[in-house]
Amino acid sequence: MALLQIAEPGQSAAPHQHKLAAGIDLGTTNSLVATVRSGEAKTLLNKEGMDMLPSIVRYTSDSVIVGNAAKLAAVDDAENTILSVKRLMGKGYSETLALNDKVPYQLVDQQGLVAINTVQGVKNPVEISAEILATLANTASETLGGELNGVVITVPAYFDDSQRQATKDAAKLAGLNVLRLLNEPTAAALAYGLDSGQEGVIAVYDLGGGTFDISILRLRRGVFEVLSTGGNSALGGDDFDHAIVNHLQQLTGHSSLSHQAMRQYLTLARDIKEQLTDSDSLSFILPGSDKSATLTRSEVEQLMAPLVKKTIRACRQVLRDASLTTADIVKVVMVGGSTRVPLVRSEVAEFFATEPLTSIDPDKVVAIGAAIQANVLVGNKADTDTLLLDVIPLSLGLETMGGLTEKIIPRNTVIPVARAQEFTTFKDGQTAMALHVVQGERELVDDCRSLARFELRGIPPMSAGGAHIRVTFQVDADGLLSVTAQEKSTGVQANIQVKPSYGLSDDQVATMLKNSMQYARQDMQLRLLREQQVEAERVLEAVSQALKADAALLGPTELAAIRAALANLATVKQSEDTAAIKAAIEHTNTLTDDFAARRMDQSIRTALTGHNVDEV
Amino acid sequence: MNYFQLFNLPATFELDLTELGSRYLQLQRRFHPDQHSAGSERDRLLAVQQTANINDAYYSLKQPLLRAEHLLALRGLKISHEQRSFTDPVFLMQQMELREQLAEISQSADPDAIINSIERELQQQKNQLLQQLANALETKSAEQDQLAADLIRKLKFFFKLQSELELIEQQLQD
Numbered sequence: 001m002a003l004l005q006i007a008e009p010g011q012s013a014a015p016h017q018h019k020l021a022a023g024i025d026l027g028t029t030n031s032l033v034a035t036v037r038s039g040e041a042k043t044l045l046n047k048e049g050m051d052m053l054p055s056i057v058r059y060t061s062d063s064v065i066v067g068n069a070a071k072l073a074a075v076d077d078a079e080n081t082i083l084s085v086k087r088l089m090g091k092g093y094s095e096t097l098a099l100n101d102k103v104p105y106q107l108v109d110q111q112g113l114v115a116i117n118t119v120q121g122v123k124n125p126v127e128i129s130a131e132i133l134a135t136l137a138n139t140a141s142e143t144l145g146g147e148l149n150g151v152v153i154t155v156p157a158y159f160d161d162s163q164r165q166a167t168k169d170a171a172k173l174a175g176l177n178v179l180r181l182l183n184e185p186t187a188a189a190l191a192y193g194l195d196s197g198q199e200g201v202i203a204v205y206d207l208g209g210g211t212f213d214i215s216i217l218r219l220r221r222g223v224f225e226v227l228s229t230g231g232n233s234a235l236g237g238d239d240f241d242h243a244i245v246n247h248l249q250q251l252t253g254h255s256s257l258s259h260q261a262m263r264q265y266l267t268l269a270r271d272i273k274e275q276l277t278d279s280d281s282l283s284f285i286l287p288g289s290d291k292s293a294t295l296t297r298s299e300v301e302q303l304m305a306p307l308v309k310k311t312i313r314a315c316r317q318v319l320r321d322a323s324l325t326t327a328d329i330v331k332v333v334m335v336g337g338s339t340r341v342p343l344v345r346s347e348v349a350e351f352f353a354t355e356p357l358t359s360i361d362p363d364k365v366v367a368i369g370a371a372i373q374a375n376v377l378v379g380n381k382a383d384t385d386t387l388l389l390d391v392i393p394l395s396l397g398l399e400t401m402g403g404l405t406e407k408i409i410p411r412n413t414v415i416p417v418a419r420a421q422e423f424t425t426f427k428d429g430q431t432a433m434a435l436h437v438v439q440g441e442r443e444l445v446d447d448c449r450s451l452a453r454f455e456l457r458g459i460p461p462m463s464a465g466g467a468h469i470r471v472t473f474q475v476d477a478d479g480l481l482s483v484t485a486q487e488k489s490t491g492v493q494a495n496i497q498v499k500p501s502y503g504l505s506d507d508q509v510a511t512m513l514k515n516s517m518q519y520a521r522q523d524m525q526l527r528l529l530r531e532q533q534v535e536a537e538r539v540l541e542a543v544s545q546a547l548k549a550d551a552a553l554l555g556p557t558e559l560a561a562i563r564a565a566l567a568n569l570a571t572v573k574q575s576e577d578t579a580a581i582k583a584a585i586e587h588t589n590t591l592t593d594d595f596a597a598r599r600m601d602q603s604i605r606t607a608l609t610g611h612n613v614d615e616v
Numbered sequence: 617m618n619y620f621q622l623f624n625l626p627a628t629f630e631l632d633l634t635e636l637g638s639r640y641l642q643l644q645r646r647f648h649p650d651q652h653s654a655g656s657e658r659d660r661l662l663a664v665q666q667t668a669n670i671n672d673a674y675y676s677l678k679q680p681l682l683r684a685e686h687l688l689a690l691r692g693l694k695i696s697h698e699q700r701s702f703t704d705p706v707f708l709m710q711q712m713e714l715r716e717q718l719a720e721i722s723q724s725a726d727p728d729a730i731i732n733s734i735e736r737e738l739q740q741q742k743n744q745l746l747q748q749l750a751n752a753l754e755t756k757s758a759e760q761d762q763l764a765a766d767l768i769r770k771l772k773f774f775f776k777l778q779s780e781l782e783l784i785e786q787q788l789q790d
Contacts, residue, residue, distance in 0.1 A: 150653075179653050223641060320786065377653040387645055413675070416649060418668035476664050477649040539656040589658045596662055607646045608624040608639060 023370025029209030104259030187369030
């Protein structure tokens with residue numbers, strides 16, 4: 001069998017070779033990286049011996065500093081030290097105007113997107129997050145002694161399409177292979193569920209520094225099924241701090257604070273919040289004065305109460321969405337540092353009428369879950385029984401006449417999902433059409449989040465109403481949307497131009513990659529070559545496996561053609577010609593498209609035939 | 617696409633939902649993109665499309681109205697995207713009355729009691745229609761299929777009223 005010789009020794013991964021994978025919790029306040037070693041998922045320590053990396057990036061004129069060292073400069077170099085960048089991910093400049101007097105750095109408009117003016121020039125949230133990701137990946141490679149094959153990065157379940165895409169772009173910029181974006185509550189459930197063997201319906205209450213998520217999941221026999229999810233991607237412990245600062249400002253009568261004073265006040269607020277977790281009252285000196293003041297826990301709780309109420313309202317909504325009541329919930333899992341606040345715990349306990357679980361460190365549980373899934377996805381754990389079924393957090397819709405939205409995919413639909421919608425032309429000879437895709441629950445387009453505008457071109461000219469364009473919206477397992485369109489009678493594939501409302505275009509990401517300090521021109525080309533080689537290996541491996549199993553589905557001519565294509569691909573792969581490798585991959589794919597479809601059909605039949613046999 | 621065939625289940629309205637659920641999970645285990653993360657780009661794309669199909673099929677068979685619509689579509693009667701007005705004066709009158717009751721809830725002294733009584737009424741009517749629908753679909757004649765289509769149209773009104781009632785209830789709670 002010539003086929004078996006395709007994987008040359010040392011070129012393709014041996015089946016039992018352990019691949020390096022990590023789970024990354026890219027948090028608003030802190031970030032962590034974890035991995036599975038000897039069957040156990042653990043967070044990894046950096047050079048300073050810490051597993052929590054403050055999500056803080058400082059730009060100096062000639063360097064980029066991430067983590068604790070950056071935190072130390074948060075007050076003195078406030079303009080160049082960026083905290084909580086996660087809040088800015090996937091946001092437009094106009095959406096962040098309200099933050100302008102809350103943050104000490106200068107927000108600027110970068111082609112509609114928000115960015116920050118630093119001593120190193122304008123940096124956007126994707127670039128800043130990439131620095132954090134690169135630092136974490138570095139910790140992992142150093143600990144594991146090799147480059148990572150892939151990572152799972154967690155995002156709040158309530159992140160919309162632009163925020164997810166921005167996270168993925170950041171990973172790309174950091175040079176990471178993203179196996180999956182995983183929702184934080186799902187990751188927590190995975191860590192928790194596998195740890196305890198719990199079955200039944202659980203609620204995951206995740207209050208981080210800047211985001212709030214509540215998810216209802218059903219756990220049974222290795223299946224983690226998200227029933228509904230909700231939350232607020234702009235509500236978290238940071239808001240508790242700001243509420244305390246506002247109160248302190250009222251005490252002092254300082255209506256506006258300098259950037260440095262604001263950072264000092266925020267630090268004080270955080271201290272107050274943490275101290276009052278254990279004690280009932282606290283005296284302190286107000287920054288920039290010699291005045292002292294005292295706050296009691298109940299006073300601070302009054303300041304936080306409206307925010308906590310908001311989270312409880314969201315809890316009620318997700319239960320309704322899942323058609324369940326609090327009586328159906330067997331356990332409540334607490335995730336995120338802000339769930340240490342006693343008021344949060346007591347309100348959650350009261351609402352769900354059960355004492356919430358805090359047995360796994362709420363700061364680490366997400367990273368641990370991500371590491372478990374990364375280990376599975378990279379291929380280290382064959383025959384795993386775990387299956388994660390997640391949902392889309394916010395409805396996807398289209399703008400229709402009069403600025404109204406028409407929902408195409410309702411929230412809490414299981415992903416991946418594809419829904420098609422038909423449109424017709426309303427003018428004779430019309431060859432183009434514009435679509436506006438939005439995300440959100442409100443009826444008016446203006447109240448939803450604009451995701452992208454699509455222009456369909458190349459519609460064959462026909463009389464009005466003659467052309468039927470079928471537009472398919474597909475959301476993948478990461479929760480990311482893609483759109484395709486086809487004219488039905490002629491089968492003409494309409495050309496789609498995407499203008500993301502709050503995202504970077506592919507070209508912009510490519511340019512950022514090129515410009516980034518980490519990739520000199522040579523590196524860039526080497527990287528593209530490496531990417532194609534890896535893909536070539538995957539194709540060779542996949543097709544060889546398929547032939548081994550199902551060569552019987554092919555005629556002799558087809559089989560010979562595919563074998564020839566594989567042999568060619570194996571040779572071309574050794575070259576350094578990126579374009580030639582790409583062409584050989586595409587050739588192999590075209591030749592095996594039918595084969596893949598036939599295997600898929602057969603696979604569906606056998607999956608269920610086996611089922612019937614089991615039953616009988 | 618025949619969703620019943622996908623799950624290898626008989627094309628009937630009275631479907632064993634537990635069985636449907638377990639077959640759904642079986643297909644998911646085989647095709648979910650997470651099972652193909654090491655595959656080639658094309659294979660990963662296929663996995664996404666296939667899983668999307670499976671999800672869609674499951675969603676459609678799980679819910680009685682969509683399941684009935686799919687059954688009729690398989691018999692050549694498509695009603696899912698029809699634009700047609702409904703002309704059954706007695707039925708429309710009944711709908712209007714129910715709608716008026718909904719509108720009055722917020723002004724009433726005891727909204728919970730009214731909500732409960734409307735909910736009971738809706739549930740009862742819905743169950744009756746669903747039973748009739750099951751019978752009509754069982755017969756498999758062109759005439760009964762038309763009757764089934766009419767019942768589906770009526771049921772849609774009730775499902776809509778029910779979600780509106782839920783919305784009112786939510787607003788009162790919040």
